[in-house]
Amino acid sequence: MKKILITGGAGFLGSHLCDALIKKGHDVLCVDNFFTGNKENVSHLITNPKFELMRHDVTFPLYVEVDQIYNLACPASPIHYQHDPVQTTKTSVHGAINMLGLAKRLNARILQASTSEVYGDPEVHPQTEDYWGKVNPIGIRSCYDEGKRCAETLFFDYFRQHQLEIKVMRIFNTYGPRMHPNDGRVVSNFIVQALKNESITIYGDGSQTRSFCYVDDLIGGMMKMMESDKVITGPINIGNPNEFSMLELAELVLKLTSSQSKLTFKPLPKDDPKQRQPDIGLAKAKLDWEPKVKLEDGLKETITFFRKLLTN
Template sequence: MEDAREMRLLITGGAGFLGSHLCERLLRDGHEVISLDNYYTGSRQNIEHLVSNPKFETLRHDITFPTYLEVDGIFNLACPASPVHYQKDPVQTMKTNVSGAINVLGLAKRLNVRVFQASTSEIYGDPQVSPQPESYWGNVNSIGIRACYDEGKRAAETLFFDYHRQYGVDIRVARIFNTFGPRMARNDGRVVSNFIIQALANEDITIYGDGNQTRSFCYVDDLIEGFVNLFFTDEIHVPVNLGNPQPITMHQLAQEVINLTRSESKIVFKDLPSDDPRDRKPDIARARELLNWEPRIDRETGLQKTIDYFSALA
């Protein structure tokens, strides 16, 4: 791989929650960074503080259309990631996953550069094994309301590995588990931001289902460290889970948020949405072995940082 300190890197979805943090990290490491985003769910505010950096560029562009840039590497993060947003326009979500993957892979093939795919734990569907290792093929409802995202990401992985096998494209694939931190969108419907916003307003905290379903939450700084380690490590042409292996029930999470915010909120329960997985717990043995990576920021510390961010927005 070329000297990591001198690369010109394209980040699709660069104005999103994860993308903006990745832009920051790569700039801090000395790279030139191009953020490409159509601002469907990303926000100009997320990257406004970077615009004055001479090594940073931003382009408004929809990745479902080809882009012709000269770069040394690509991170493909473009896709709405919360059910509220990806279910709003499921056809466009599928196009972003599939056509977007084809376009970034075509660019990587033409330029002969490394390309990183931000995949997801949702490719495992409602899992029948726990924790979920990369060898697990998943349990996805291909015609359900979440399929535009779940199957779209699965199709994108297929394209990445076919481009690698057929054309020799140098790929990296990260399967991202639940991540949280500053710059989560207020309206994205994700559980951590929902709970914090409701708690800060002393409103009822809404849990869908009985509250016993589990998720494993990774703080954003840890995840970005995993991205960087994976991208800059040679010869890893297998999917790698990135997430926190410590699960928590939704009821426990709601109580933690109430305690940390000193909120007067009460917990209320509503019907569980269709195809909502009961369990999310990554097996990160591969990340530990290949990248020497595991989360280091504990949940309480991460939650407090996220609470401070949303408090400042109020």
């Protein structure tokens, strides 16, 4: 059993990863500055002797003893990362430098939670890992997109320069229980609006597409990536390749919530990608991983979570 550090461990993905690793018998050190993370996400673990919670900002060095590091710290929704874009870039870049420095000192394996946003508004569809992307370096989303791109650069420079054991996974749209209700992501937006019988906001004409991976599938892929052979550095796409338009998603949410909400249309935000779909051929070949949860089944679980949250 290992002692494992998870930065951003009280966030949506991080808290599910804490659960999964503790279930496997590992000791988990959860580090979070609670900018978007929530103590409620890990409150059920507080009394578990295998769990430890630490308030810390990864833009500052951290001195702990661990065997593995999952670097998940960074606000991941446009509303949150655009709130303080300078801090967002610092979290990705300084955070990567600090965690890589820690991994180098400890000779620990380290995984970077990168993002499909490194592909920007892609000209290649679906996106393969060898595509370099089309990113606006000075746009309102650049703090996140370019921050994550720079973090990948740092990881591979540490790999080449210091022979550090790195893992880089590119996460595509993920949803499930513990999503932040006000993070501006399409799944949580649609569900909350539908449950409140408010108008469902669709940006553009609703034809833009996304691929939605249920959180349990994503965490399974993340753990497989960490435990894969040390020569498998990535980057590897982890996501669900089934593509849905925003209109299709809205109609499914309306059906599953039995909502009376109507659709309203607003202009598409600047630099918002028109398509997002992972090519997961590498994940299948290298990790023997592919998602199993269907969108309708995952949405039912997510709707149940939000229904409880809104009635409390």
